[in-house]
Amino acid sequence: MALAVYALLTLAQWCAAQPAPNAAPPAPKVLRHKPLAPALVPTDMVLGDTKPMLLGRYGDWGAYSAALGGKKICFVSAKPSSSETDPPGKSRDPTFIFISSRPADKVNNEISITMGYPFQPRSEATLGIGPVSFALATRQDAAWIKNPAEEPNLIEAMRAGQNAVLKGKSAKNTHSTDIFSLNGLRDSLDRAAQDCK
16 A cells, blocks of 8 residues: 655655554654765665665665565665745745665555655645646655556556656745656666565
8 A cells, every 4th residue: 555655754664654554644654864876866765773775776766675585675776857836935845756676564665755845734745747747645745646446557557758857836826846757767667576586
């Protein structure tokens, strides 16, 4: 099931906070991090006490794996190629998309987003690929697909697309548009899947 992700959370906490089907997302927790690969994942990210291993960089995406508590976690990540706010010039923390798999938990290609600002309460965000747009549920500064049954369709659209356009509204009524290049996503997902069979 889709999972809320607080800004700069570790995947370890994501695993521990899985909601039941159709349940409200769990309350997020704040983390401390250590350096990983620049530009592709949040700066200073660790899983528990373990630094994720970079499996490879493909275009604008990176593929990673880690073992945590005897369970393997694989994920891909990217940051936007461009970002805009309205009104312009509003500051925010970095934005990232994660797509993670946890074979032991039978979770495959789960999308999570850290937005870089707290969303307006009870607001939705959207992730658009070409003419198709997917609704995202939000909590604090995290977003995930609102309808988990659509997640495979979103993954396939991202695999086939050129860009993903993320739109949201902050608690201070700032509108944001982030464009993610999908160059390298397909190879990153394939590499992560190979490592997380």
